[in-house]
Amino acid sequence: MPKKVFITGASGCVGHYLIEELLAKTDYELYLLVRDRRKLQIDLRDRPNVHVIEDSMQNIGNHKELLRTMEFVVSTAAGWGGEEAFIVNRDKTIELFSSLDPLVCERAIYFSTASILDSHNQIIPEAGEFGTDYIASKHACLETLENSIIRDRLITVFPTLVFGGAKDKPYSHLSKGLKDILKYVPYARFLKTDGSFHFVHASDIAQVVTHLLTVPSVPPSPARLVLGMQRLTAQDLVAQFCEFLNLKVGWQFELTPFLVDTIIKLFRIEVAAWDRFCIAQRHFTYDVVSPETFGLVSKYPRLANLLAEVQ
Incomplete structure (x- = not known):
């Protein structure tokens, strides 16, 4: 049976x-x-x-x-x-x-x-x-x-x-937003941060x-x-996105945890405890x-x- x-x-x-x-x-x-x-x-x-x-x-x-x-x-x-x-x-x-x-x-x-x-x-x-x-x-x-x-x-x-x-399957939340993410790559390629996933x-x-x-x-x-799959760093992500869009990765501004924390405080951005934990964690x-x-x-x-x- x-x-x-x-x-x-x-x-x-x-x-x-x-x-x-x-x-x-x-x-x-x-x-x-x-x-x-x-x-x-x-x-x-x-x-x-x-x-x-x-x-x-x-x-x-x-x-x-x-x-x-x-x-x-x-x-x-x-x-x-x-x-x-x-x-x-x-x-x-x-x-x-x-x-x-x-x-x-x-x-x-x-x-x-x-x-x-x-x-x-x-x-x-x-x-x-x-x-x-x-x-x-x-x-x-x-x-x-x-x-x-x-x-x-x-x-x-x-x-x-x-x-x-796919056409015959519902999209995951991430796949639904992939096109929108690609729109920000021309700007994100100038930023450098430490992280992996x-x-x-x-x-x-x-x-x-x-x-x-x-x-x-x-x-x-x-x-x-x-x-x-294999570990990807934030820099790998930007590089592969740029390769797909035929963009060059040149000079990059380093977005450090200290700078992120400063921006949050300066602009009084509300950050939940879990989000703050993830920002500090960086490597998933x-x-x-x-x-x-x-x-x-x-x-x-x-x-x-x-x-x-x-x-």
Whole structure:
């Protein structure tokens, strides 16, 4: 009998790529939780192994009997702010995983965020103390899940900066704003700052998650996988943007942390505690995994691959 997979947030950017990858690589029965089935841009005709459940995470308790039959669960659903963030990202996500039958469930994949980790993939207390609603709720949820009844089969993935989207898939928040970012490159090329980060494309996330759902065993608990490509510095970013726009990088003015702090004070700019923490941090780098880690081939290994699709 084919394995059953319950997927939340199925109508989102990552959800679309994941569904497409699972349909291409497995014979699994897919159960897709979506608030509005009209947002699914995948042609599911002649797909008897795909079941669309039109409901929200707030009502996950209505599906406990179904969840107890699932071998696999992938939770990508997220609330982005306010009270909804804590309801969806903490309370209802904990309820979702608590509804699984330990005798049936083989693997549970939970999508968190790299923002709650330090450079060694350890949870930072600041994320819970003064992170945004989204970050604080993710922080609270992870601690509970890693001590739950399914902790030995739990895999938490921490996407870094997520890009993705196409004509037949919704765009991620970053990909939506990529064109606007490019408008500022002619001015930003004159600035120099110290910082670094990782990015990952939703297509590569889908590759990794599908692999995790098809291999015989799970990594040792607690399994924390930060998804990202090679580290990029702020200067790498400017240089690659300029190369794409055929611009030269010449003299640059160094934007130091002291200068940024001075500008904030001088112009009385309101900066939240989490934003101030991020400004001081500057480097958002981790021990990352990519498709290559698992013997796969990344479709978007470099920033240039993303820019090549910008219309």
